[in-house]
Amino acid sequence: MAKRIDVENLNIFYGKFQAVQGVSMTIEPRSVTAFIGSSGCGKSTVLRTLNRMHEVIPGGRVEGQVLLDGQDLYASGVDPVGVRRTVGMVFQRPNPFPTMTIRDNVAAGLRLNGVKNKKKLDEVVERSLRGANLWNEVKDRLDKPGAGLSGGQQQRLCIARAIAVEPQVLLMDEPCSALDPISTLAIEDLITELKPKYTIVIVTHNMQQAARVSDRTAFFNLEAQGKPGRLIEIDDTTRIFNNPKERATEDYISGRFG
Ligand SMILES: Nc1ncnc2c1ncn2[C@@H]1O[C@H](COP(=O)(O)OP(=O)(O)O)[C@@H](O)[C@H]1O
Ligand SMILES: [Mg+2]
DSSP states (O other), X not given: XXXXXXXXXXXXXXXXXXXXXXXXXXXXXXXXXXXEOSTTSSHHHHHHHTTTOGGGSTTEEEEEXXXXXXXXXXXTTOOHHHHHHHEEEEOSSOOOOTTSBHHHHHHHXXXXXXXXXXXXXXXXXXXXXXXXXXXXXHTTOTTSBGGGSOHHHHHHHHHHHHHHTOOSEEEEESTTTTSOHHHHHHHHHHHHHHGGGSEEEEEOSOHHHHHHHOSEEXXXXXXSTTSOEEEEEEEEHHHHHHSOSSHHHHHHHTTOOO
């Protein structure tokens, strides 16, 4: 189910502005990869190219390849909507559909795919909420609005919504940045539980979080303001935090910038 991602020489643009230059990396299935680096170095931009969300932004353009088990997501004839189903995404701020019930939030993607059978929908809702560690908290209020949940519950609801359509890859852009420490730990535990079934990429500003949840860490940096962001190195997380190859990585993880 989980798929391997090979990124090859990615250049990413917003109109004339090149935001990211020359990124190549391999992301292994059934692993968690953390993207770290200072603000503006292109972490979110790279993440959005992994499910073709970047091109939704006006002027958004990509050069290079992103291969999912060897298949180029950017090859002609590939349907970006299908790509986004295979490569799910969870955002920084929990964004459940506010007026929809908890049940309908989770079922929304399946309904879009044309599933109407109530029994099937109920099964998927339960399985996804269990998978997101939320079932016990919401099973008696499935028909209440998603907006009534706490921030941490809403983020788990968004994860349930993402996994309901059975993606192979899960992208998470700072999924805990709006959450309190307890909810953050719940999401981190969940990421660890999901890992055997998915390929997970998480952007985080929290280095302890990267150290706790990820197997591999990619450090991005800007050479200078206005220059494109680059991948400085990617390696086992313990290596990046204890013995990185690059000086810039060491400066960043030890809190010494530049
Ligand atoms: N929608 C956008 N339009 C134009 N430029 C953008 C847009 N989003 C991000 N950028 C620019 O791309 C660069 C990388 O941003 P981003 O990927 O958001 O960095 P990070 O996630 O590492 O903080 C920055 O210079 C940022 O200003
Ligand atoms: Mg970002």
